Amino acid sequence: MADRRSLTPASTEARKLGYVAPPAATDLRTILGDAAFRTFTDGQLPAGLVNEAARRVLTGIGMPELQESGLGIAAHRDGFLAEFSWPEAGDEPESEGPFFRLGRWMGGTVVLDGTGGQVLRVPANDDGPDGVLVAASLEGFLTMVALWLVGLRIHATVDGDDERYALRVNIRDELWMIDEVGGMSEAWIYLLENE
Incomplete structure (x- = not known):
């Protein structure tokens, strides 16, 4: 039997023993397929997007073209990563941006904070789910x-x-x-609580 310290989640021996790799952003590529993803060159990224971790995700893993369950990300379309002006009536984020448009989610706009790298959902109005911060990083967002x-x-x-x-409790715990x-x-x- 292999020494437990030498096992990596992806190793054959680890799989035989029932170990599973932790969730990762690349799982989304497995779910949606490579054709759904667009990777960017550094030159295609906005100058105001200075968060290095977010830049690595966009130039490495990339972003998907996705329209499912109220979440729309249109990485292949014009306007993706366009600068987004924070609405004056909306909840104020902790960062001053700049913010870049990723897509739509249940009526709100999903944006990337170019400085901090967080992913935020800007509600369009008082309907739908609350909460501005949906992920501390772009990689975490894709994983979630x-x-x-x-x-x-x-x-x-x-x-x-x-x-x-x-199942709802399990999903909430895993996201946390x-x-x-x-x-x-x-x-x-x-969506899971309001079917």
Whole structure:
């Protein structure tokens, strides 16, 4: 038997023993397929996007073209990563930006903070889920989107109320483990609780 310290989640021996890799942003690429993703060159990124971790995600993993369950990310279209002006009536973010448009989510706009690298959901009005911060990083956001999509797909197949409740709790806990603050945003669980 292999020494436990030498096991990596992806190793053959680890899989034989039942170890599973922790969730990762690349899981979304596995779910949606490579063709759904667009990677960017440094020259294609806005000058105001100075967060190095976000730049690495955009030039490495990339961003998907996605329209599912109220979340729309249009990485292949014009206007993606366009600068976004924060609405005066909206909840103020902790950062001063600049902010860049990633897509739409349940009526709100999803933006990337070019300085801090956080992903925020700017509600269009008082309807829908509360919460501005949905992920502390772009990589965390993609990881949580993958988990959220899988959870929604499983949820659609579950019949019993107890099982649906247990699944919601599990999804909420897993999101929290990825991002303790962003994972608590109501946006992640809203569809599961309001069917």
